[in-house]
């Protein structure tokens with residue numbers, strides 16, 4: 659069953675179009691990685707799921723449905739209920755998400771409710787109750803603060819956890835530990851995860867599915883290993899070749915040539931066309947509609963032709 663549905667979502671900030679017709683589906687119990695270069699619209703899409711966009715953002719078109727509820731059309735009471743009962747959020751900067759003037763224990767009791775067993779919730783994220791509850795947020799390490807934020811977000815066993823690069827500020831050892839906590843708690847609770855990430859190899863390892871964003875649209879989605887290991891969109895292929903793990907395997911690390919777009923309105927064609935080695939005239943002025951390639955949904959006019967090249971064993975090289 660579909661838990662989250664995003665259809666043709668268009669979000670504008672005063673100078674920028676952040677989402678330009680984004681589509682996304684996430685099923686109950688599924689873990690989905692949302693990847694793409696900086697500015698591709700990941701955070702805007704993640705925030706839109708809970709209608710948590712800044713006041714300057716305008717939804718110009720499209721809709722978001724969570725557990726059958728149309729998020730942007732809900733009256734305030736129903737929206738609060740949806741956020742409280744069905745959604746959890748964890749953000750990049752855990753210390754900023756806590757109140758600096760209150761001890762952590764007091765904040766936890768406020769969020770979890772008076773009778774809640776704070777020690778139990780801290781134990782689930784592998785934190786020492788006595789030490790953490792007496793501390794102020796600035797006395798916690800980044801990893802500890804993020805575990806507190808995860809304990810708060812997961813306390814209600816939400817149906818969907820939106821995790822916006824929760825480990826971006828942490829070093830690699832702590833990053834793995836925090837991700838282990840998030841994914842195992844979610845698996846135990848049956849919580850779906852929408853994980854916004856720059857870490858393609860980790861997404862391939864941990865997520866069922868991946869959605870790749872470019873220019874405010876999801877340009878390819880499907881099973882994570884399939885999409886990242888055998889991409890059907892030229893952008894995914896370029897992104898996968900730029901992933902740091904490629905260098906770790908001894909492959910040459912190649913940045914995606916050119917710069918991502920900053921849109922001010924609807925892209926007239928495929929937003930990747932100016933950087934795409936396979937672009938033809940049509941790509942410049944006609945917006946691609948989704949096509950099915952293997953198990954992937956792909957927004958590329960030429961995906962079918964490129965697939966034919968691939969199956970004939972002449973895998974196209976995605977270079978500048």
Ligand SMILES: Nc1ncnc2c1ncn2[C@@H]1O[C@H](COP(=O)(O)OP(=O)(O)OP(=O)(O)O)[C@@H](O)[C@H]1O
Nearest residue numbers: 671674676695696697698699700701702703712920
């Ligand atoms: N509050 C805002 N006001 C104005 N423009 C914004 C705001 N937030 C994001 N944008 C713009 O919207 C576009 C999409 O940004 P968004 O943060 O959603 O992308 P992202 O993929 O999450 O990037 P990152 O990986 O760097 O977090 C970018 O061009 C960004 O500059």
